[in-house]
Every structure is written in C-alpha cells, then in structure tokens.
Amino acid sequence: MRPEDMMQELPDLWIFGYGSLVWKPDFKYKRRKVGYIRGYKRRFWHGDNFHRGSDKMPGRVVTLVEDHDACTWGVAYEVTGTQVQESLKYLNLREVVLGGYVTKMVEFRPREEGEAPLLALVYIATSDNPIYLGPASPGEIAAQIACCRGQTGHNIEYLLRLTEFMRLYCPEVEDKHLFSIEAAALALVL
Template structure:
C-alpha cells in the first residue's frame, strides 16, 4: 500500500515516530501506542541544518536503515480524519521540507501483546538526501552532536531525550547504537552528566 492510499482510504491515520516524535509530536492525535517496526534499524546518519544544527555545523538526527534482522522501537499516534490534513501539513514541513524525509507505510507492532498490528506512516531520510551524513564512529557522532544547535534546540537534547524515552518506555530493549553514542557524549562533558540548565549554556 502506498502512503497516499493509507491516507485516503482510512477514517484515521497512524503515524510512527522513532526520533523527536516520540517525545514531541506537536500535532493533534487521539491516542498513542509504544511498539516497534521490523526490518529497519535506527541510526544517527542524517544531517540536520535547521532543527538541531545549522549550515556551518549540521546536527545529527536519526533515520531508518533497512536491515531484515533489526527492529526499531518508537511510538505510533492515531490521528482522526478531522485532524489528518492539518497534522500531515505540519509534518510535511517539519519532516519533508525542513528535514528531508520521504514517507513509507510500515507494519507497526504494539508493545501490548493484546493489541493487533496496524499500518502506519513513517518518515525516512535516505542517502539520496543532500544533507545525509552517513555512517561514522560513536565518538565522531557524539562530538558532532556536542557542538550543534538549531532552531528547535541543542542536538544534545535530541540525543538525551531519545535515550530517556527508550529507558522509560522500553526498558527491556538494548539499543546499542543509541546508548553507545550517549555514553561517548557524556565523556565529553565534565562530570559525565548534562543537566537541562547545562544545555542552555552549550
């Protein structure tokens, strides 16, 4: 099923978030479910020169890379038909025009086993994108995140909030890529920890 089909044929639309959408959707939704999609791994391989960085120091944000053995945890939001158009318009600016993402339809599996799987719209940035940065070591990615800030805030906040979501909502999941970059970042700062007030001075 193509993205436009899932939008036009349904009375409600599910949108899957795996980056900043897990803590900051900023669109109207009816309910949310924590869960995962199969066949993709989350990686800090996409550049961001607006929300979490700028032209001189692009930040690093996550995208999805196809991997049949992997799964990615996040949140699916149900958007009713009455809010569908405005929500998609908002996301098309946030994710497509400014973020460089395209859309795909994926199968979402809720964490609660009693709930059945569902189709969800997801935004993915590919290597074809001009601000795509690609692979780098955990240390290199952490160093880039440590010095990047954009219109939405510091790149550090993005990383820490995503790690916090995983620990609180999916404590049984070991996201090695995410947590390894977080560990490398914490070594950059004195004391090995960053508070919200410290973020403001970065």
C-alpha cells in the same frame, strides 16, 4: 452546504515516530501506543541544518536504515478526522521540507499483548538526501552532536531525550547504537 462540510476528510491514520516524534509530536492525536517496527534499525546518520544544527554545523538526527533482522522501538499516534490533514500538513513542513525525509507505510506492532499490528506512516531520510551524513563511529557522531545547535535547541538535548524515552518506555531493549553515542557524548560534556 457549508464549505467546511465539503472538505473531504482523509481516513484515520497512524504515524510512527522513532526520533523527536517520541517526545515532541506537536500535532493533535487521538491516542498513542508504544511499540516497534521490523526490518529497520535507527541510526544517527542524517544531517539536520535547521532544528538541531545549521548550514555551517549540521547536527545529527536519526533515520531508519533497512535491516531485515532489526526492529526499531518508538510511538505510533492515531490521528482522526480533520487532525489527519492538519497533522500531515505540519509534518510535511517539519519532516519533508525542513528535514528531507520521505514517507513510507510500515507495519507497527504495539507493545500490548494481543493487539494486532497496524499500518503506520513513517518518515525516513535516505542516502540520496543532500544533508544525509552517513555512518561514523560513536565518538565522531557524539562529537558532532555535542557542538551543534539549531532553531529547536541543542543537538545533545535530542540525543538525551531519545535515550530517556527508551529507558522509560522500553527498558528491556538494548539499542547499542543509541546508547554508545550517549555514553560518548556524556564523556565529552561532563
């Protein structure tokens, strides 16, 4: 038996993205579905000192905060076969090592009528993370986003790509937190 045949494949996996993963997964996947998870709200409360900021000027990126009445829209990606190990290895570096996120399994509900909910892995930054920034007003968050840049690019690009995703794929959803920060950031830079 060849060594690559002996490698045990992990079972198929769904990965839910609600921030940069909605437009930039950077891993191979079989298919993707737009939908939502319940019990969490998306917030720009996490610091980023690598991708969208630096140690001196951390950027702001989204995390999930538990809220029984909320739901968060995003994309679930199905990874299969060897893609599972490759994806988890890549995401461990991107989200856990560099981002400080932890993983959790959540119930994802696809947008398509009649499709059953499925379990998905999600990355969440918690308040005990050293680069967790916590709540701030939309204006304060926008001011920080407007002036930060990291290895992946400007922090405002992150914000604008996320709002673009929501308008294109979830036009009926009003994410007040997200859109109020966008309005405040655009007022600063235009």
